[in-house]
Amino acid sequence: MLLRRLITVSVLIVFIVLTSYTITALNVLGELPPRGLRPLALWFLNTSITPWLNYFSAMAPETVTAIVWDYRGLDTLFETAVFYFAIIASIALFRGIEEKRGGGYVGLSKIVRVVSRVLLPINIVVAASIAIHGTITPGGGFQAGSAMAVAPLILIIVFSRFFLKEKGLSKNLLIALRGAGLVGIGVASILALALGLLSGGYSFIFQNQPKEAAPTGLPPDVLGFPIAGTLFIFNICEFIAVFAGFTIIFILLSIPEDVAREALHGEH
Amino acid sequence: MLEAFFTLFLMMLLSLISTIAVYLAVTERNLLRAVLFSALQSMCYAFLYYILMAPDIVLVYVPVSIGLYPAAILFLIRKTKECE
Numbered sequence: 001m002l003l004r005r006l007i008t009v010s011v012l013i014v015f016i017v018l019t020s021y022t023i024t025a026l027n028v029l030g031e032l033p034p035r036g037l038r039p040l041a042l043w044f045l046n047t048s049i050t051p052w053l054n055y056f057s058a059m060a061p062e063t064v065t066a067i068v069w070d071y072r073g074l075d076t077l078f079e080t081a082v083f084y085f086a087i088i089a090s091i092a093l094f095r096g097i098e099e100k101r102g103g104g105y106v107g108l109s110k111i112v113r114v115v116s117r118v119l120l121p122i123n124i125v126v127a128a129s130i131a132i133h134g135t136i137t138p139g140g141g142f143q144a145g146s147a148m149a150v151a152p153l154i155l156i157i158v159f160s161r162f163f164l165k166e167k168g169l170s171k172n173l174l175i176a177l178r179g180a181g182l183v184g185i186g187v188a189s190i191l192a193l194a195l196g197l198l199s200g201g202y203s204f205i206f207q208n209q210p211k212e213a214a215p216t217g218l219p220p221d222v223l224g225f226p227i228a229g230t231l232f233i234f235n236i237c238e239f240i241a242v243f244a245g246f247t248i249i250f251i252l253l254s255i256p257e258d259v260a261r262e263a264l265h266g267e268h
Numbered sequence: 269m270l271e272a273f274f275t276l277f278l279m280m281l282l283s284l285i286s287t288i289a290v291y292l293a294v295t296e297r298n299l300l301r302a303v304l305f306s307a308l309q310s311m312c313y314a315f316l317y318y319i320l321m322a323p324d325i326v327l328v329y330v331p332v333s334i335g336l337y338p339a340a341i342l343f344l345i346r347k348t349k350e351c352e
Contacts, residue, residue: 130327
């Protein structure tokens with residue numbers, strides 16, 4: 001049995017090494033990775049923050065955020081919508097399942113609880129920092145939201161899910177928070193359009209910086225901090241929506257199966 | 269030169285460890301251990317992304333694949349059976 005597993009793993013490794021060798025050293029698929037930048041990458045790098053070319057620029061020092069929420073902003077909006085509907089489906093599956101507080105579970109040992117208390121504030125600060133600095137350093141709304149969602153996850157495991165509820169982080173509040181985040185994304189996507197219509201000019205949905213036919217845009221920085229127009233708002237709102245979405249899922253998943261079954265059978 | 273060689277060696281090592289971890293995760297009958305192997309594979313990938321200079325991917329990959337995904341799977345295992 002052990003010999004068989006050893007042979008399987010060895011064959012797998014030899015296959016991967018040979019494939020990697022043919023692709024990279026023998027260049028069977030062309031030059032990979034390419035030595036120079038592709039024209040598309042050059043375009044993004046050359047235009048993501050160029051005040052002298054502001055009709056083409058996203059005015060964001062972080063090119064990846066500029067691509068995600070400006071150049072291909074509508075794709076990201078639809079991705080957010082997919083995530084939104086997935087969470088709605090989960091909430092619908094778990095509808096009506098609420099557990100009353102029992103006396104049994106009091107969380108993990110004191111050592112784990114103390115360590116969690118020390119580490120969780122750091123987690124929250126890092127997540128907030130990733131969201132706020134999303135326009136100038138790597139990271140953004142989704143990264144920050146998923147990093148932040150680790151905090152309630154640890155709280156659920158270490159202190160039990162009732163702890164979250166007692167601290168005010170209930171499922172309904174999280175649904176409201178997520179709604180607020182998504183409304184924020186919706187508002188930000190039509191902000192320039194609304195400003196353009198109010199000023200009597202042309203503008204586009206999901207517009208960030210001024211364009212040649214649509215001169216209305218949002219300010220690239222506020223008090224010296226580069227917010228890159230709508231990108232900062234998108235990052236913060238996505239952060240809230242993703243954090244709340246993941247936390248709802250974990251609150252629902254942490255309900256024991258017997259409680260869920262009982263509630264489902266009681267329905268009929 | 270030495271630095272480039274070390275980076276390449278590290279990438280190869282991490283790739284091989286991740287391959288073995290994937291194999292073990294697929295063949296392991298105890299689902300809890302399978303999740304741990306999967307998390308090991310994710311950890312290797314996180315380092316690989318960092319070496320390949322994709323910090324945006326690292327920042328989302330670390331919490332999702334090492335924190336949220338194993339936790340979700342563990343919650344689901346608790347709702348079913350520990351072994352296949």
